[in-house]
Amino acid sequence: GQSIGRFFVDLSCQRLKRLADEIARRHPQARSLWIPGGLQAVAADGTRFAAEATISQAETQGEVFYTLILRNVNERVEAEQKIHSLKAETDYLRATISSLAGFEIVGQSAALKAVLEDVDQVAVTDTTTLILGETGTGKELIARTIHQRSRRANRPLITINCAAIPAALMESEFFGHEKGAFTGATQRREGRFALADQGTIFLDEIGELSLDLQAKLLRVLQEGEFAPVGSSQPRKVDVRVIAATNRRLDHAVEEGKFRADLYYRLNVFPIQLPPLRDRREDIAPLAIVFAKTFAQRMGRRLEPLSEECQHRLTAYSWPGNVRELQNVIERAVITSYDGRLNLDKALPDGVTIRSGTAPARPTPQKLSGAILQVHELQQLERANIQRALETTGWRVAGKNGAAELLGINPSTLNSRIRALNIQKKLSMG
Numbered sequence: 001g002q003s004i005g006r007f008f009v010d011l012s013c014q015r016l017k018r019l020a021d022e023i024a025r026r027h028p029q030a031r032s033l034w035i036p037g038g039l040q041a042v043a044a045d046g047t048r049f050a051a052e053a054t055i056s057q058a059e060t061q062g063e064v065f066y067t068l069i070l071r072n073v074n075e076r077v078e079a080e081q082k083i084h085s086l087k088a089e090t091d092y093l094r095a096t097i098s099s100l101a102g103f104e105i106v107g108q109s110a111a112l113k114a115v116l117e118d119v120d121q122v123a124v125t126d127t128t129t130l131i132l133g134e135t136g137t138g139k140e141l142i143a144r145t146i147h148q149r150s151r152r153a154n155r156p157l158i159t160i161n162c163a164a165i166p167a168a169l170m171e172s173e174f175f176g177h178e179k180g181a182f183t184g185a186t187q188r189r190e191g192r193f194a195l196a197d198q199g200t201i202f203l204d205e206i207g208e209l210s211l212d213l214q215a216k217l218l219r220v221l222q223e224g225e226f227a228p229v230g231s232s233q234p235r236k237v238d239v240r241v242i243a244a245t246n247r248r249l250d251h252a253v254e255e256g257k258f259r260a261d262l263y264y265r266l267n268v269f270p271i272q273l274p275p276l277r278d279r280r281e282d283i284a285p286l287a288i289v290f291a292k293t294f295a296q297r298m299g300r301r302l303e304p305l306s307e308e309c310q311h312r313l314t315a316y317s318w319p320g321n322v323r324e325l326q327n328v329i330e331r332a333v334i335t336s337y338d339g340r341l342n343l344d345k346a347l348p349d350g351v352t353i354r355s356g357t358a359p360a361r362p363t364p365q366k367l368s369g370a371i372l373q374v375h376e377l378q379q380l381e382r383a384n385i386q387r388a389l390e391t392t393g394w395r396v397a398g399k400n401g402a403a404e405l406l407g408i409n410p411s412t413l414n415s416r417i418r419a420l421n422i423q424k425k426l427s428m429g
Helices: 012-024 072-099 110-123 139-148 168-176 210-224 250-255 260-266 281-300 307-315 320-335 364-369 374-391 402-406 411-420
Strands: 032-042 049-062 064-073 130-132 155-163 199-202 240-244 269-272
Touching: 012 049, 012 064, 032 064, 032 110, 064 269, 072 402, 110 139, 130 139, 139 155, 139 199, 139 240, 168 210, 210 260, 240 269, 250 260, 269 411, 281 307, 281 320, 374 402, 374 411
Parallel strands: 130 240, 130 269, 155 199, 199 240
Antiparallel strands: 032 049, 049 064
């Protein structure tokens, strides 16, 4: 004599009533219905559980009866969610591995060796690392190298490009969300920090984070915990953080666009990557590796990189750094003919040099229209740095230091001083 409504949430009770009416309109021998899921039932202690059911109708002596058989499917639903989560994690990791496969750190320049020394020193620790450098200098490749040389190498390396994800979705990407946390959240989802547990997370373009999310990231760095969107329960996580940016975060702090406390948390061990123009001796070796890789992928045979090609590649300033070089070589392989790279098609207009001839040494007044060889560029750079150092009394950093006069980072200037073997002349007597 009691209503069964108390055993269901309102929406499920209304659904059952509609289904009972539907059964009543069926043929007498087909008055049963399988409900595969979507019901929320209430147990005697008030807890809710997901249910599937069978509902059927029968008549006895002119009286109508309904039979409802419920099955608790909570465990099955949770198992399906875990399978879905694991599949999503596996797909993400496969995509990450695929995007990075085939390329390695190449070069023997002093500037690159200095970077790799820093990598070796910090990789064996769990220290938060900040990788600085212009766009295309290989920040993600350095982050991957740090991870591979760390004790976490057998755990995931999860990458987030902070500039590529809409601000409204960033918190969910970082920390995940609970089912129903916002419109469209139809199921629970793990965030990138959860996927990176016991491993490493690489936050590329960290300077693009909103101030609100910066505060939540700071909590993860300080406390080692976060709360998914829609949950009040904190979750512990053990993650090594590597961040990267092509922006001057110290300037962003001064402008109020980046939290000072987060900046100092990230800037424990900074690594400054040199632009490709500061490691020109690495251009030809990089081009050779890229050409070989792309030729194999495309099933093409190429001749060894000629001296003319190497001169042309080295003469260019590479504002897009290693990434631009990679793209140029890929275009040159695609348009190659007779086994030779087609740099005429791939290089930007104006980067030319005739085979078998060396450009005349230009005067300073004609530098803007000249194409210089590598040794000439190095001589000019060496003389320019020497003048800056002499002007500032050999003070590299700080206000009115040589780095400020040259418009470069002090660590980059120190790398160039070592690479070009610039030494202060001692006066005698």
